[in-house]
Amino acid sequence: MDRKVRWGILGAGSIAHKFATGFGGVEDGELYAVGSRSLEKANEFADKFNIPKRYGSYEELVSDPDVDAIYVATPHSFHKEHTILCLNAGKGVLCEKPIAVNAREVEEMVECARKNNAFLMEAMWTRFLPIYYKVEEWIEQGLIGDVHMVVADFGFRAGINPEGRLFNPSLAGGALLDVGIYVVSLASLIMKKPPAKIVSMANLGETGVDEQSSMILGYDEGQMAILYTAIRTNTKQEARIIGSKGSIYIPSFWNATTAILEIPGQEDQVVEIPHLVNGYCYEAQEVNRCIKEGKIESDRMTWEESISIMKTLDELRAQWGLKYPME
Numbered sequence: 001m002d003r004k005v006r007w008g009i010l011g012a013g014s015i016a017h018k019f020a021t022g023f024g025g026v027e028d029g030e031l032y033a034v035g036s037r038s039l040e041k042a043n044e045f046a047d048k049f050n051i052p053k054r055y056g057s058y059e060e061l062v063s064d065p066d067v068d069a070i071y072v073a074t075p076h077s078f079h080k081e082h083t084i085l086c087l088n089a090g091k092g093v094l095c096e097k098p099i100a101v102n103a104r105e106v107e108e109m110v111e112c113a114r115k116n117n118a119f120l121m122e123a124m125w126t127r128f129l130p131i132y133y134k135v136e137e138w139i140e141q142g143l144i145g146d147v148h149m150v151v152a153d154f155g156f157r158a159g160i161n162p163e164g165r166l167f168n169p170s171l172a173g174g175a176l177l178d179v180g181i182y183v184v185s186l187a188s189l190i191m192k193k194p195p196a197k198i199v200s201m202a203n204l205g206e207t208g209v210d211e212q213s214s215m216i217l218g219y220d221e222g223q224m225a226i227l228y229t230a231i232r233t234n235t236k237q238e239a240r241i242i243g244s245k246g247s248i249y250i251p252s253f254w255n256a257t258t259a260i261l262e263i264p265g266q267e268d269q270v271v272e273i274p275h276l277v278n279g280y281c282y283e284a285q286e287v288n289r290c291i292k293e294g295k296i297e298s299d300r301m302t303w304e305e306s307i308s309i310m311k312t313l314d315e316l317r318a319q320w321g322l323k324y325p326m327e
C-alpha cells in the first residue's frame, strides 16, 4: 500500500476520544470514518476530530469500501462480536484490551482473522511505548543480569456504578480485565513465556466482580511475577523488573515515559522519552506498518501471546469463582 492507511473508529466513547487525539502523532494513517450507534454522536465525534465519514451504525461503518483498518473501542463484552463484524467485512482490526472476555473468544477471533486474511491485534498500547524498547535493550544487554522478578501494580479508585462497564458483570466488569491485564501483559512481555503456576486471591464486591486482587505467577526456572490490581483503591501504578545484578524501575508503568536503571554501587541511569501527543499513537503506527507490509499479525503483540495472557486471566477468575453471565 503506497498511501496512508484509512482508519475507522467503532464506538465513539471515552477511549476513542483519547485514541483520536493521539492519532495527531501518526503520519502514515488518517482518521477517515467513525461509526456509532447514534448518528448524532458520530457527527459530534467526527466534527471534533475532522473525520470526513460518519455513520449511525457499526454495520454501515464496516461496509465502507474505503476503510482499511478499524479500531474497536466498545466495552470488553462486545469485542468479539464487533471484531468479527469488521474481519468478515475484510477490515484490519485493532481491538481494545482485553481483546476479549476469555481465551475461547480470542481463539474464535484469531480463526476469523485467518479465514479472512485480515489483520488483527490487541490494543495493548503500553508495550509500543518507546521507553519499553529501551527497557528491553537494557535486559538484552545483561545490565540487570538474569531476570528473577517482575513486581507491578495497577489500582485506581472508581465510584461504584453497578450499570457502568467497570462494575457490571454483563459488561465483563472487574479490575482484572480492566487494569489487571496491564500487569499480566507486562509480566508476559518480560518473562517471554506463560506462567507454570498461578497463586491468587481476590475480593469480589457487591456487584459480584473483582474489586481487588493479588497474584503470583511462577515460571519454570523459578522466576516470579508479583502483581496486584484494584478498581476501588488507588495504588502507585509502578513496575520493577528485578535481576541478579540490578533492577529497572518504571514509574506509571502503563503510560510510561521514564525508566530508571538501578545497579548497586553505580549512579542510577534515568531515561526519559516523552510521548508524541499521547501514548496511543505508537500502537496505531504498528498497525499501519503491518498493514502496509501486508502482514495480518504483529510480532510484538502476537495472537499466541494474546491467547496466553487471556488463559492466565481465565485461570485467575476460575480460582475466584468469577464467571460472567455471557460465559
Ligand SMILES: NC(=O)c1ccc[n+]([C@@H]2O[C@H](COP(=O)([O-])OP(=O)(O)OC[C@H]3O[C@@H](n4cnc5c(N)ncnc54)[C@H](OP(=O)(O)O)[C@@H]3O)[C@@H](O)[C@H]2O)c1
Residues within 6 Å of the ligand: 010, 011, 012, 013, 014, 015, 016, 035, 036, 037, 038, 041, 073, 074, 075, 076, 078, 096, 097, 098, 123, 125, 165, 177, 178
Ligand atoms: N487503552 C486504554 O488506555 C484504555 C482506557 C480506557 C478503556 N479502554 C478499553 O476500551 C474499551 C472501551 O472503554 P471506554 O472507557 O471507552 O468505554 P465507554 O466509554 O463506556 O464505551 C465505549 C463505547 O462503546 C459503545 N457501545 C456499544 N455498545 C455499548 C453498550 N451496550 N454499552 C455501552 N457502550 C456501548 C458506545 O459507543 P457508541 O455509543 O458511539 O456506539 C460507547 O461510547 C474497554 O474495553 C476498555 O478496556 C482502554
